Amino acid sequence: MRNRSLLILTTVLTTGALTLTACGSRDEGKGGGDGGKTTVVIGVDAPLTGDLSALGLGIKNSADLAVKTANKEGTVEGVEFKLEATDDQAQPQVGQQNAQKFISNDEVLGVVGPLNSNVSQSMQKPFNDAGLVQVSPANTGTELTQGDGWKTGDRKRPFKTFFRTATTDQVQGDFAAKYLYNKAKIKKVYLIDDQKTYGAGLAASFKDTFTQLGGKIVDSDHINPEDRDFNAVATKVKNSKAEAVYYGGEYPAAGPLSQQIKDSGAKIPLMGGDGIYSADFIKLNKKAAGDLATSVGKPVELLDSAKTFIKNYKAAGYKDAYEAYGGGTYDATWSIIEAVKIAVEENDGKLPENGRAAVLEAMSKVKFEGVTGNVSFDEYGDTTNTMMTAYQVDGKAWKPEFSGAYKPE
């Protein structure tokens, strides 16, 4: 008998474990619907838990701030916005489930997110089929908007519903290569990526420009982003006599990688894209000083247009910092709000019957002064703002070094 009760206890524990994993945490945005107002739900999807949650929570909070601001200022008459947040745990499969959830809710007229390009790939098609607008503040994978043929100049927009306020890997890799070669005078680079959509794309685009400029890729390597011991690779880096490492990937692996490279005796900086531009990169890396990152837009702290955003973000009392994508997320959310506004105005002050189609159509007309500068989208759904900034770790924080706009050749 005793054994049976233990068996039951075990079963309960195991079931509990499975249930826990099945339902990731979910956060419902707050905001009440007034009696006379139409409710429009804006979805936000980002990794709210796990390694990348620092960036993800910044995205969720910034979207929340935009929605609250629009409600407070009455930006769209007769419409009350509501935020609904989902957690994709940085996993494509979870992202797709979240996408289906947004699609099945008729009140959702636009979705902000996600953070990861590979998660976005799994969400694009369902959103496209449902005609639901998606604006990512962070996806930089060039093929997301320009199709797989972008490298050969055969640009074709695969999904009409996908927009982004972040620039592309092509722009970012190009900017990083030019910065390293022209400004930092580094000619020999060791290239590492994590084999994910974002990391591999960024590294490839960096390599193209860097070799075109005359720089040399002394060797390249790929790592598994789940690993934390990269000493074998670090030893190779040291013996390659490279002057810098360029890493395509995100900070959870980049932190220990950078530290282990320096531990191996190679006193060279690691440079990465916006995926390592996080305060956590410095927290997880005791030898981060001198490391470089690029990020989209001008530093939010230095922009006049961003002062209100920073002030309001602080006033709202969010527990987590807005991180790399705060400004971009605010703009992404606001672009959906603007699109709803255009749709409502064109329909005599009422939300049209077919809200999703009207909002999608209005997206191309959206143009406003946002946190990161002028926000509007080109024919691929990419942002027309190609400002980039290079940052360097100085002491315990990222310091902006240089900003510039991307000029296509």
Next chain:
Amino acid sequence: MNELPQQLANGLILGAMYGLIAIGYTMVYGIVQLINFAHGEIFMIGGFGALTVYLVLPDGFSLAAAIPLMIIGGMICSVAVGTAAERFAYRPLRGAPRLAPLITAIGLSIFLQQAVWKWYPDAKKDRSFPQFDGEPLSILGANIQRGSLFVLIAAPLCMLALGLFVNKTRSGRGMQATAQDPDTAKLMGVNTDRIIVMAFAIGAAFAAIAAVGYGLHNGQVGFKMGFILGLKAFTAAVLGGIGNIYGAMLGGLVLGVAESLATGYIGDIPGMELFGGGAWKDVWAFTLLILVLLLRPQGLLGERVADRA
């Protein structure tokens, strides 16, 4: 410049860690023929236990003095979870078909990961672990971090202690007897239940030591860290011959060195450029495992187990 000494050192550090965790797999398997897939999570809990001890110590407490306390704290947590797992999850299923405890182990592993993720403060992402300051030491042409020395020293000491325990003490001999034939051992007056709990506890204690080594070496612990490392340690245990404690350590070292050398050198072989580097190291490690198992199905130091059933 010759990077061989450095790559060997990298591999030995990694291997010593695999070996310490592999002991837990191999001891439990040797005695109850159960693959305890939750062992990676017991290792992870040891790491968080050690981190907790460090965090509650007053500021300014030197890390060297804190390490023994951290080991004890880590061991208390991992042994408590390990023995509780045995008592509540595995013992009720001892007579059940093999698949039942295996699936229980997988469920337990997910449960433990999620529990730490949910309830340990700020554990939703990697937490930084204290590290020794100072320049790396140069030993025989290899740079070794001060923190990484810990696992290199701890692994042989642990093996020595375990060897003495198994061969010289009464409980150790009871353990051997239970592994050979649990029913006969019971008839001879060995308390097999106690022996089994002991196997779980020793495995968990070694995992805690490995976890402190992991933290000092990598500078961080995270709720997911046990998954891949547990899998690798299980591989090491199979490679060395599951059920054999010396085999577990040997398998760990072989696996670690193989990974490190594969990262460093496979790409230099003409025609193999695409198959080298950090991304392919696991492929080569498992290729090695398959080769060893083809030539020696019982593993490097394993005994023939075919006649057991």
